[in-house]
Amino acid sequence: MYKQVKHLIPLEWNHKRNNSTGILEDFSTVVLRLESTNYCNFECTFCTYGEMEREKGFMSDTFAYGVLKEASEMGIKKLDLRFMGEPILDKRLPKIASKARQFGFNQIYIHTNGYGLTPKLLNRWKSGGITEAFISISPFREFSLTRPNKSANRFFKYIEELLKHPKDLDIVKFDYINSGISTPSEEEEFFNLFKKYNALDKVNNISLHNWGNGTTNKHFLCHRLWSSVTVLWDGRISLCCLDSDGEYILGNLNENSLKDIVNSDQYINIRKNHAEGLFLNKCEKCDFPAQKEAIWESQVT
Numbered sequence: 001m002y003k004q005v006k007h008l009i010p011l012e013w014n015h016k017r018n019n020s021t022g023i024l025e026d027f028s029t030v031v032l033r034l035e036s037t038n039y040c041n042f043e044c045t046f047c048t049y050g051e052m053e054r055e056k057g058f059m060s061d062t063f064a065y066g067v068l069k070e071a072s073e074m075g076i077k078k079l080d081l082r083f084m085g086e087p088i089l090d091k092r093l094p095k096i097a098s099k100a101r102q103f104g105f106n107q108i109y110i111h112t113n114g115y116g117l118t119p120k121l122l123n124r125w126k127s128g129g130i131t132e133a134f135i136s137i138s139p140f141r142e143f144s145l146t147r148p149n150k151s152a153n154r155f156f157k158y159i160e161e162l163l164k165h166p167k168d169l170d171i172v173k174f175d176y177i178n179s180g181i182s183t184p185s186e187e188e189e190f191f192n193l194f195k196k197y198n199a200l201d202k203v204n205n206i207s208l209h210n211w212g213n214g215t216t217n218k219h220f221l222c223h224r225l226w227s228s229v230t231v232l233w234d235g236r237i238s239l240c241c242l243d244s245d246g247e248y249i250l251g252n253l254n255e256n257s258l259k260d261i262v263n264s265d266q267y268i269n270i271r272k273n274h275a276e277g278l279f280l281n282k283c284e285k286c287d288f289p290a291q292k293e294a295i296w297e298s299q300v301t
Helices: 012-017 061-074 093-102 119-128 140-146 152-163 184-196 258-262 265-275 281-285 288-292
Strands: 002-009 031-034 078-080 107-112 132-137 172-178 203-207 218-221 228-231 236-238 249-252 278-280 296-300
Touching: 031 061, 061 093, 061 258, 093 107, 093 119, 119 152, 132 203, 140 152, 140 184, 152 184, 249 258, 249 265, 265 278, 278 281
Parallel strands: 031 078, 031 228, 078 107, 107 132, 132 172, 172 203
Antiparallel strands: 002 278, 002 296, 218 296, 228 236, 236 249
16 A cells, blocks of 8 residues: 655755644645536546546535535635536536635635636636636647547637636636647647737646556655645545545545544544655655656655
């Protein structure tokens, strides 16, 4: 279940977070990841959604509000309002975000494929209290290859319509999911679209990761065991944002409180072992920190 690694090289900020006790004490830096639904209208080649075996559904309003209330009372003020599902498919999103605002959440963000996102819907999200919306995007041909059975023409019509309304784009960022397929000329054409509307500064270049399903001879300690809590639509708490199928379930909010679960013996032991370089199988295979942050590096023994 665990694999020992060594030669840890911590960055100072991460070292303070990854304390030796494994107990989560400061909730002000924690992100609550709330999966209101795990239904999606895409099956992107770079995502594990198509391989997901767990049941699909929608979190009930009452349950969602209960989780938000308890999390806020614990001091959590950041909300990632999605996990494996597509936010556009959940019409309740503005209502849930508004309720989170009432409970004191001051940062509420989502990631969306943007397929069908109109200025009107974007404004509903903003009015509900969503502070950031990250739209996954790629150049035209790359989009067609990595988002099968979806019209690139239709998608870019949605994107250009959004770009034509700059006053509505204050909460929007565009994540270029870079699979390495596009040619330099295709990338140039892609970036020119954003230059045309003075929105190039809204584009982030995102590297692909392996969802904890790969092989690597290097391992990286990750802060997500300390910085986020992932609640699936049915109330179970999974390991992190890479545990798409709920392979590691650390608790169930239908049975225990959030406060009890995040500092349960199981959760504490996983954190403590991870900080010492004793990795769960999924963590040992995961290159997410290497791709995104290169937090703490260690070599396999």
